[in-house]
Amino acid sequence: MTDRLSSSWVPVTQEQADLILQNLEGFKxxxxxxxxxxxxxxxxxxxxxxxxxxxxxxxxxxEPPVYLSGSPR
Incomplete structure (x- = not known):
């Protein structure tokens, strides 16, 4: 499971990280x-x-009175 998680991570730039931190309360x-x-x-x-x-x-x-085919039980 750890391998799947680490392979799905996307690197972010410092600018993107700063935007995430600035909007953290909004995300929360x-x-x-x-x-x-x-x-x-x-x-x-x-x-x-x-x-x-x-x-x-x-x-x-x-029990239903008839089978799905319509014939009586």
């Missing part, structure tokens, strides 16, 4: 907002899974 703010949004999405997904798992009337316990 954007990243933190993305994390907050991801946390909201995760909470919604957990709630959805819980609701779906609690449902007793899902209709999947009954």
């Amino acid at each position: 703010a954007i990243f933190l907002q993305q994390l907050r949004e991801q946390a909201k999405t995760n909470e919604l997904l957990v709630a959805l899974v819980e609701v779906l798992s609690e449902s007793d009337d899902d209709g999947y316990d009954d």
Whole structure:
């Protein structure tokens, strides 16, 4: 894994490094907002899974009256 990471690094000039450092707080703010949004999405997904798992009337316990071909069971 270390080899993959080191081979994907792109060298930057001093000017580019200075720009990155100057905008570090802006990058951090954007990243933190993305994390907050991801946390909201995760909470919604957990709630959805819980609701779906609690449902007793899902209709999947009954065998379908016909096969996919249309012939009766």
